[in-house]
Amino acid sequence: MFRVIASRAATCALRTVPVAKHFSTLTKKQVLTPLAVSINKNTTQIRQFSAKAPLTKKTLEERIILVLSLxxxxxxxxxxxxxxxxxxxxxxxxxxxxxxxxxEEEFGFEIPDGDADRFKTPRDIFQYIADKEDVFE
Structure with missing residues (x-):
């Protein structure tokens, strides 16, 4: 059985630390995030997740066309x-x-109805996402 424990101070990509030491760093007011998973009584693996892959104009256009063509x-x-x-x-x-x-599902964020109503062509969607996600290349 896994117990999820973590602290905001956990910054290593993947390392092993004693559980007792890890618990001593936690406080009641500290916000817990699912970065560390206790595997057994003696060790804890800490994992850090990376951000989304950067978008280029070409990949953005290809993904929009793919979603629409499907x-x-x-x-x-x-x-x-x-x-x-x-x-x-x-x-x-x-x-x-x-x-x-x-x-929205493809790109992982919600588009407000007021913005979505202005989409008349796939290029409008492209421009909106490029502006929102800071796509320059």
Whole structure:
């Protein structure tokens, strides 16, 4: 059975420390995060997770096109970065919401409804994500 313990001071990528020593560093007010997993009574492995891989304009465009082309109601042959969702691809408002949800899931953040309503083409989505995620290259 695993017990999750951690401290904010745990900064090593992967190391082993005695559990008793680790518990002595924790205080009641300290915020615990799932960085360390107690494997047995004597050792604890501490893991640190890395950030997301950096996006480039090319990979961003490819991921947007891939997500949109996998949507059932979009004809992949008609899909370009400048295709209008309603005029060229024939999507209605419900389809637009589902597309935005798929984009949110792909990129791991929520897009407010006010911003999502302004998406008319895949290029609009591209520009929004590039601005939000600081994609410059």
């Amino acid at each position: 949507y059932d109601k979009i004809d992949a042959k008609k899909l370009t970065m400048d295709s209008d969702f309603t005029k060229d691809l024939g999507l209605d408002s419900l389809d637009h919401v589902e597309v935005v949800m798929a984009i």
